[in-house]
Amino acid sequence: MALSSMTGFARSHGGSGAHAFEWELKSVNAKGFDFRLRLPPGFDEIEQVLRKRAAERLIRGTVYANLTVTRSGPTGDVRVNEDVLTAMLRIATDLAKRTGAAPPTVDGLLALKGVIEIVEPEASEAESEAARAAVVAAFDTALSSLVEMRKNEGATLGAVLGQRLDEIEAMARQADAAPGRRPEAVRARLAEQIQVLIETSERFDADRLSQEAVMIAARADIREELDRIASHVAQAREMLAKGGAVGRRLDFLAQEFNREVNTTCSKSNDIELTRIGLAMKNVVEQFREQVQNLE
Structure with a gap:
C-alpha cells in the first residue's frame, strides 16, 4: 500500500437539469478522522451517503467538504406577504401619528424584511433525485482526486x-x-x-x-x-x-x-x-x- 499525506485539496464541477454545482474538498492534519460537511438546503438527504464514502477512503485528517449549488432556468415569483405588510403599515402609521414623523412610503415598506418573498419554482421529485445523484457522483470524483493528491504527497x-x-x-x-x-x-x-x-x-x-x-x-x-x-x-x-x-x-x-x-x-x-x-x-x-x- 502507498503512503498518504493528510493534506490535500480537490475540486469538481457538475450539473443536472437546472442545477450547476461545485465541490471543494480540503484536508489538513489531525489525530483522528473528522469530516466537516456543508450542504445547501435541499441536499440534506445525501449527507449520510457522503460521510460513509469519505470514511471508507480516508483514515486520518480533518476534511472540509463544501458544496455550492446554483440554479438556472425560470426565475422565482415575487410575492408580497400581505399579512406582514398590513402589520408593518399599521405599526408605522401609529408611530407616525404619535411622533409626528412622515408617514411610511411604499419603497420603505417594501424594503422591510419579510414583506417581499421570492418563491423559487419547485422542481419535480425526479429532477431533485437526479440532481442529488449527480452531486454524489461529483463528490466521488473530488474525493478520488483528494486521495490521489494525498498519495502523491x-x-x-x-x-x-x-x-x-x-x-x-x-x-x-x-x-x-x-x-x-x-x-x-x-x-x-x-x-x-x-x-x-x-x-x-x-x-x-x-x-x-x-x-x-x-x-x-x-x-x-x-x-x-x-x-x-x-x-x-x-x-x-x-x-x-x-x-x-x-x-x-x-x-x-x-x-x-x-x-x-x-x-x-x-x-x-x-x-x-x-x-x-x-x-x-x-x-x-x-x-x-x-x-x-x-x-
Missing part, C-alpha cells in the same frame, strides 16, 4: 523520511566508531574519575570504590542505546515500505528515537560523542515533524 514524504533514517543510521555508526568509545579511552576516563573519588574521600572503602567503578563504566557504555536505534531504523524502514496508515506508529517510533538519543547524550562524557548525539537529535526532530503529516 505521501510518496514525497516517504522519500524524505527515508533520507532522515539514512542520516540517523550514519550518525549512529559515527557514534559507535568514535574514539571516545574505544576501551583505552573508557579506561582512561574511568581511572581519572576513580582517582578523583579517592582524593576526595576521607576514608578509602574498597567496596564503595568497586561499586562506583561499575556505575561509571555502565554510564559510559552506549552500546544498548545504539542497538535500539538500529532496531528502530529497521522498523521504520519496514513501515515505510509496507505503506498504508502508519503515521501513528511512526510517531510513536519517533518518540522512542528521541528517548534513545537523549540517553546517549546524557551518558556521553566525550566531546565528539556529544556533538554526534546533538546532531542526531536534530535529525530525529525533523523525522518526527514530517511523520506528523502522514495518515
